[in-house]
Amino acid sequence: MRSAFDFAPYRRSTVGFDRLFDMLENSSLGQTQENYPPFDLIKAGENEYRIELAVAGFKPDEIDITSQQNQLVVSGRKNEESDETGSDYIYRGIANRSFERRFALADHIQVRGADLKDGLLAIELVREIPEAMKPRKIDIGGSARQTIEANAEHAK
Template identity: 40%
Template sequence: MSNLSLMPLFRRSIGFDRLNDLFDHAMLSETPHYPAYNIEKIGEDHYRIVVAATGFNHDELSIDLENQVLRISGKHADQGEDKYAEFLHQGITRRSFQLSLRLDEHIEVQDAHYENGLLTIQLQRIIPEEKAPRQIPIQQKVLANKNTSE
């Protein structure tokens, strides 16, 4: 009997808990192992994605958002062999990557910065006022009491 782990479902989406969408997405694609990344919740409505993009220059990275899918990609300008070294062991990869994450409709990308090999993307959940939860006041209906004197 095999165990079904739902952890890949939660790594691929940010800001919503629609299990059907997550399940469908997880069944269609495999979770990438490169590059390493974290998805962090840093407040009630604030999230952060940190991608280990070591070895990439600032201009070799790109972030695109289309139809609520955030695509983070890195492509080395020079994909050729190192002309000055003969590798006896090459453990540091220099391969391109593309990471796609589905965002909830109310998650907005605030900013991104790249420092010390880490690409950090700040996200925030911004719910429009008309869709925000609200309390509906309950009014008490008072019936008029007719006081008749005879």
């Protein structure tokens, strides 16, 4: 299934963006995905994000959070044991089903931690750019030549 937008001209003139274009082209497939549990995406700071999922009725040991490469998978599986209270339900409106939610993470996004409180699972994310990838100022002039000459003199 292809998207309505053709990314071919961009693919020809860019290098290393294949994963991004594939994700954009396949985004229409994600629209058929089930919308349970509902969630919020929150930008908490310049490089900080939070995902909040409504997981009412789930205990911490029934939820798994896995971060692998550029994907975050949150899944919940209710224990198959009978109701703890022994009650017979006339109507059960609170969802008691298993779920799996997948989130594509950008490069250098790391999961900092997670907390379950009042039926909301909050997953803290942070963008940590490696020092080698941060912009750095390059001086114009013979600084490289001076460094080589200084090293040569020091070696004598």
